[in-house]
Amino acid sequence: MRNSSIRPAASAILLASALNLAAAAPPTSATLDRGRYLMNGVVACANCHMARGPRGEYLPDKGLSGGLLFQDKMFTAYAPNVTQDRETGVGKWTDAQLARAIREGVRPDGSLIGPPMPVEFYRHMSDEDVNAIVAVLRTERAVSNAVPKSTYNFPLPPSWGPPVTSVKAPSRADKVKYGEYLATIGHCMECHTQRDPKGMLVTASLGSGGRVFPGPWGESISRNLTPHESGLKSWTDAQISNAVRGGVDRYGTPYKPPMAYQHYKNIDDSDMAALTAYLRSLPPRPFGE
Template sequence: MHRFWRLVVAGLLACLPQLSWSDATADRLARGKYLMDSVVACGNCHMQRGPQGQPLFERGLSGGFKFDVPPFTSYASNITPDTQTGIGRWTEAQLIKAIREGIRPDGSLIGPPMPIEFYRHLSDADVAALVAYMLAQPAVANAVPKSVYRMPLPPTYGPPVGKVTAPPTKDLRRYGQYLVEIAHCMECHTPRDEKGQLIMSRLGAGGESFKGPWGVSVSRNLTPDASGLKDWTDVQIAQAIRTGVRPDGQQLKPPMGFGFYAKISDADMAAMIAYLRTLKPQKP
């Protein structure tokens, strides 16, 4: 009798759809690739760039891009799995801690412009997907100079990050906020004080200057003020984000990552714009 029921159970299980380990891994890598190539746009900072500031895609996420923003001069790190100059010896847990808490395996703190304050909001599933995709990339050897900070870094960016779940996609405003946070839009579009800290009461007001091979660019006011996005339609906002072209035809400059943001899905773009519409209007 026992053998009979074992055979029945085995037959029933064989009829059920199975999610294999390889299927789950493929889904995680696909999500990581989407986030990396669009919303989170890690390559906008961590890719090497040519003389005109163009991303060198063939060099992967091997770092070296220089940020000369008083009061610091920093260099994007090599986040390819190279064991000597990259993250090849880091565990998944160490990478997640570095991304969400700004703490390297040796205990040292990662400084700006790494947007730790915003990456703390990355859900467990999404940060795991990003890490899986990073570790699946080709290793590229590229030794990056050490960043120099002429300001005190905080002791920490906050308490250890616990369990984080993304808001439901049906909640357009909350999910849009989640996407804007992990896209770290406000890292560039919020003014900083003399210590280099974001002035959160001025969230989205823009006005920060960025020097590079492209010259000098100034971040735009993203709030629904007349000086910001109030008179822009959703279509115009999406076009500027994806193509770098303003409603008046003016071409935006880097470091705006429109080359990556072009791949943001329509649903995610709609959610992000819905959230931007709810920001407190700010004067420039």
């Protein structure tokens, strides 16, 4: 007669083994495709994290090994190395730690990631999308590049908010809501909204532009994305699309970095239409106010 007392323990071992196998399962091709679309499109990870040359040009052979300098009166920050290098990159981080760093701005050692990492926006990224990005980051070739530590002229908050539990993207059927989701994870308002002396977004100026961005390209000023006379009120949908995906204003004048048009050109027509619908739904605000 078998001893039934061992069955719960045996079942627990089998369940644990099954869970481990599931956790170790490679991502599907659909997951990787989604991650690449986001990273090379609306989220534009390489716009900050890809290594650059002295004139701001991309250095693709060095991948997402970071080092880009962001400097203004509030901080001197460097984009970190997010390749799979175990010493200078994120090769030792678990998938959960990578997802937490993206959506909560917390490193595995518990320290907070500061601006310009747009954690306030990434907090709203869906579980599916953050997992897709993490899956693609795992495919990044390890590149050794020790990046300087960022410094801030204001105290970082204790956290960027409570722990993110589970997030689901809105339905694509609601074009404005889905466009808002894309604009959020694409952190459009990171550059197109004023910040207060503590580095926090001034929500009353959401989308009104006017921020100055110095860099190897000289100086660029973010434009007004709201449907105001000083913004997009008189722009056609095609002109908005050409500005975002083509990197030129409605008169054909090229935009300067950090506008990530090299990546936004990969945004598909459906998502571009949703983004445009959302921008048109914003309250009209004067430029820079």
